[in-house]
Amino acid sequence: MSSQRVIVVMGVAGTGKTTVGRLLAEALALPYAEGDAFHPAANVAKMSAGTPLDDADRWPWLDAIGDWIRGRAGLGGGVVAASALKRSYRDRLRTAAPEAVFVHLTGARALVGQRMAARTGHFMPAVLLDSQFATLEPLQEDELGVVVDVSGSPDDITERALAALRRLPTPQN
Template identity: 55%
Template sequence: MSLRVLVMGVSGSGKSTIGARLAEELRLPFADADAFHPPENVAKMSAGIPLTDADRWPWLDALGAWLAAEERGGVIACSALKRAYRERLRGWVPGLRVVHLAGEPGLIAARQGAREGHFMPPSLMASQFATLESPDGEDGTLILDIAAEPGAVVTQAVALLRQP
């Protein structure tokens, strides 16, 4: 059975870093959802305009199609802040495992402020937290604290994902 994993959280939570390292550890392909955004979405976010659900549905479908097509499984880093977004992905990938990278707003703000060249401005952080619907209680979901070093978060995720 192949393992398909969504690494989710608000912008700046470490999805790309943790997702890539997790995929490497699990020997699975990795994709960053940011690469799937059409230019219109990137332009909106770059201008500080939050995306609408109508903006997100085709993007989520592209992500789900990629993950479903990977025969060996895969890891995708995607915000997936609302349960409806995660359910959309589960429609493509039944049994999807979810790793939610959770952290305090202050820590995430510091991380956002330290990165360069990302199209998501720190000014949208409040809208990210306002939109976030915790996946606590959803089947196949792990919630990990990002206060730990990335290596420790990956080690914990791998151990938990390898459990039946």
């Protein structure tokens, strides 16, 4: 896999995007960015209150992530964690970096719910998980990416992601 690509680790809340994203970045010797850090304060407040974001809330967030990935695409690649739940959100990110690769972390609702309930110090309450699953549009065949099951340890998940990424075609520069 080319280090020129930006990898977007996507999926619903609680799938381990941050943990796996950091591990992928470390394994690939790429910089990592936390997608949650790109949210404006109003988005964080809305989610903290248990209110799902709508598209109008997400566009500025996606554009900020897009600015980061556009810059990283020209500087050797990078890894960013971002839910990117809808095709339209991923399309928006691809306008910033057409060769971006999506790693869709996926798992059973029960497992993801358990993991989400067990985490501490995050603004996203477990009550929003159902809205995340309802919004999710899985990767489509024409989208460059891989689907990785989140069962097992973070290291297991990361190894599966790395193996899947290695099987992708290399970008044409």
